Amino acid sequence: MTLDEVCAQVLARAPSPYRRLVAVAGPPASGKSTVAQALSARLTAEGEESAVVPMDGFHLDDRLLQADGTQNRKGAPNTFDAHGFLRMIKALQSPDPVIYPIFDRSREIAIAGAGRVPTTCKTVVVEGNYLLLQQPPWTQLHNLWTLSIALNPPMDLLIERLKARWVEHSKPDAQAWIDTNDVPNITTVMTKSAPADIIWTETSK
Numbered sequence: 509m510t511l512d513e514v515c516a517q518v519l520a521r522a523p524s525p526y527r528r529l530v531a532v533a534g535p536p537a538s539g540k541s542t543v544a545q546a547l548s549a550r551l552t553a554e555g556e557e558s559a560v561v562p563m564d565g566f567h568l569d570d571r572l573l574q575a576d577g578t579q580n581r582k583g584a585p586n587t588f589d590a591h592g593f594l595r596m597i598k599a600l601q602s603p604d605p606v607i608y609p610i611f612d613r614s615r616e617i618a619i620a621g622a623g624r625v626p627t628t629c630k631t632v633v634v635e636g637n638y639l640l641l642q643q644p645p646w647t648q649l650h651n652l653w654t655l656s657i658a659l660n661p662p663m664d665l666l667i668e669r670l671k672a673r674w675v676e677h678s679k680p681d682a683q684a685w686i687d688t689n690d691v692p693n694i695t696t697v698m699t700k701s702a703p704a705d706i707i708w709t710e711t712s713k
Contacts, residue, residue, distance in 0.1 A: 509706055509708070511546060511547065511550055512550070514547060514657065514706060514708075515547065515550050515551055515554060517655060517705075517706070518530055518547075518551065518556075518631060518654070518655055519551070519554070519556060521654045521655060523630060523631075523654070524601065524654055525601060526601055526602055526603045526630070527600055527601060527625075527629065527630050527631060527632055528630065528631040528632070528654040528655070529597065529600055529601070529632050529634060529652055529653055529654050530547065530631065530632070530633045530634065530653065530654055530655050530656075530657065531634050531635075531636075531639040531640065531649075531653040531655070531656040531657065531704075532544045532547070532633060532634065532635040532636075532639075532657045532659070532708075533635075533636065533637065533638070533639040533640045533656065533657065533658050533659070533697070533701060533704065534637070534658060534659030534660065534661075534697065534708075535637060535659075535660075535661075535666060535693065535694040535697040535698055536583065536637065536666065536670060536690050536693055536694060536697075537661075537666045537669035537670045537673060537690075538659040538660070538661050538666060539659055539661070540635040540636065540637075540659060541560075541562065541635055543635070543657070543659060543708055544560045544562075544633045544634075544635040545560055547633050547657075548560045548631075548633045551631055551633075556630065556631050557626075557628050557629045557630060557631070558629065558630075558631040558632070558633060559625050559626075559629045559631075559632050559633070560632075560633045560634075560635060561596075561600070561608055561623065561625065561632055561633070561634050561635075562610065562611065562634075562635050562636060563588070563593060563634065563635065563636025563637065563638070563639065564610075564611035564613075564618075564636065565608055565609030565610045565611050565618050565619075565622070565623070566588045566589045566590070566592055566593040566596075566609065566618070567582070567583075567587065567588060567589075567611055567618050568587050568588060568589060569617065569618065570582075570616065570617075573587055580688070580689065581689060581692075582689065583637070583689060583690070583693050584689075584692070584693055584696070585637075585638050585641060585643060585646065585696065588638070590638075590645050590646060591645055593636075594645055594648055594649060596608055597634065597649060597652055598652065600625060600632050600634075601652070603627055604627065605624055605625060605626050605627050606624070606625045607621050607623070607624050608622075608623045608624070608625070609621070609622060609623070610622035610623045613677060614677065634653075637693065637697050638696075638697065638701075639653070639656070640656060640658065640701040640702045640703075640704060641696070641697070641700055641701055641702075642700050642701065642702050643700065647702075650702055655705050655706070656704040656705045656706070657704055657705070657706045657707075657708050658701065658703075658704035658706070658707050658708065659708045660698065660707060663691075663694065666690075666694055667686060667690075667691070670682075670686050670690050671683075671686065674686070
């Protein structure tokens, strides 16, 4: 399915109740941000004001992860503020402007109040790992999506991209992190997510 065809499907669906919420879900390094930005840009070019909201801003801070003993599993479902994310998604269904946090990967911290969806924006593309996860409280998100898109690249491609990502960010022991953290998170997304309305492939443009 091409980007134009996806845009047509989005625009064919009525806002519920005020904004359309499009989920772009997939494992780490699957290209969620790239697809979400491309879709949002195409919608905006067609006269439908759109914005991208990443789930990553709801990473728990390292201090909380250290207190919980979960820092070595950062990026797993239980290391996000899932309930806060759910409240934000529900707020996006109102006509009000919505403020949201943005994750700074270079510093591994979330920055509060760094993003805003204005009142004029009627379609929001939300991207994240666990948007379709079949575990509570993530399951409460499923009925809020106007349309859902899943990205499922092969494992070898994901690992190749993760290696490049961690080299770029000078992460120590990158291979160990991929093996003990990224791969389990990939497996969780790939095996425990609900079916999406659309499966996006590398050839979709």
